[in-house]
Amino acid sequence: MSPKRIVKKYFIILVIISASLAIIGLLHGNLTNITKAQTVSAVPQIIAYKITGSANLKDPGSESFWSQIPWTVIPLSANVPGGGHTSQIMVKAAWNGTYLFVLLTWNVTKPSHHLSSVFSLGGGPFGYPPLWYNQSSNSYVVAPPRVDEETIVKSYYVNSTYYSQDRVAMMWYLGGQSGTPNDCMVVGASNGGALAAGGAANIWDFMMGATWNGTQLVSPALGMSPVPEYTYYNWWNHNVSFTGVNYQAPPTGFALNLYTNASNLYEVGLGTGLFYTDVDTNHTNPFDVLAGAYNTSHTWVVEMARQMGYVPGAGQYEVNLTPGSTYDVAFAVWQGYLGENAFIKSISTFVPLVISNSSPTTTTSPVTSTVNMTLVYTEVSAIVIMVVAAVILYFALRKG
Numbered sequence: 001m002s003p004k005r006i007v008k009k010y011f012i013i014l015v016i017i018s019a020s021l022a023i024i025g026l027l028h029g030n031l032t033n034i035t036k037a038q039t040v041s042a043v044p045q046i047i048a049y050k051i052t053g054s055a056n057l058k059d060p061g062s063e064s065f066w067s068q069i070p071w072t073v074i075p076l077s078a079n080v081p082g083g084g085h086t087s088q089i090m091v092k093a094a095w096n097g098t099y100l101f102v103l104l105t106w107n108v109t110k111p112s113h114h115l116s117s118v119f120s121l122g123g124g125p126f127g128y129p130p131l132w133y134n135q136s137s138n139s140y141v142v143a144p145p146r147v148d149e150e151t152i153v154k155s156y157y158v159n160s161t162y163y164s165q166d167r168v169a170m171m172w173y174l175g176g177q178s179g180t181p182n183d184c185m186v187v188g189a190s191n192g193g194a195l196a197a198g199g200a201a202n203i204w205d206f207m208m209g210a211t212w213n214g215t216q217l218v219s220p221a222l223g224m225s226p227v228p229e230y231t232y233y234n235w236w237n238h239n240v241s242f243t244g245v246n247y248q249a250p251p252t253g254f255a256l257n258l259y260t261n262a263s264n265l266y267e268v269g270l271g272t273g274l275f276y277t278d279v280d281t282n283h284t285n286p287f288d289v290l291a292g293a294y295n296t297s298h299t300w301v302v303e304m305a306r307q308m309g310y311v312p313g314a315g316q317y318e319v320n321l322t323p324g325s326t327y328d329v330a331f332a333v334w335q336g337y338l339g340e341n342a343f344i345k346s347i348s349t350f351v352p353l354v355i356s357n358s359s360p361t362t363t364t365s366p367v368t369s370t371v372n373m374t375l376v377y378t379e380v381s382a383i384v385i386m387v388v389a390a391v392i393l394y395f396a397l398r399k400g
Contacts, residue, residue: 048093057292060303068360164336165209
């Protein structure tokens, strides 16, 4: 083969490679932009749009109005060492004149429906998750006094079958600090991980093992046989004499309604004292934050709903949801399988949530993975085409 033909052959191959790489770059940029446009809002602000319709908490996220509302991506990070296993949570919000709806989704390593205490103190017999790690003795033991938790507890014991439930919480700032609130997802001073000072807040705390009427099998403690989650969920309706609260738990689930200030963290109206100190017992419906959920192998989807305005009897303890108002809200996620529980979690900063009087005007994709997989398939196809074209050209020139 003459030197001129060799130069020509490699020049053509170089042109094909360069053109293919350029095409891949364009496809990647365009499809990435499509993904961003379909799934997230450009500004880290949550807008609750006025819609027509109602929640279907048996199938969260399936309601048609959600397809008209873009996702807002909220970054999460560790508040203490050992947390931070969830990098972001995606949020949508809407209201229909009577109820406010919040749709949440995030990725998990392994969804957990276990029953466990929500703080490391109390909630079950010995052996109940979580145990705590004492660095000085290099051993896992039962929980310390809660006032010592922040400085002593560094991690929680987990293994393939022994870990806590997953949780998600939404905090509504109620005031008490000047300027922008900075005590996000930090609870009253007697609880581990707390700041001594801070404003008041209402927290909606959804726990997969305790406040969800699911069908998954769970083991409430070591050595006990697994039973469906709904077996324990029904407890809320069969212990009125114990709780002193004559309310019926909703059929799908609820978020524990909490109030926090600089002094403590409280249950609002529940009357059990199982999780936290109770306030306003039997004056406020403890189940007024309705919830539903489902999970895939690596994803949670949770929808919560609460009536607009003030909840009867709630007084200062719950947020007043008013059209046209803007709120500071924050989020927290716990991955029990990875050892997160209590104050070890992933949290956001405060972000604004606006209850808008406007209807949604955009159309979004309810599933983001489809576009992402299209991106992958397209790029792989372009690479394959590039290689095949180069091989064909090589043998064609070789024969010449």
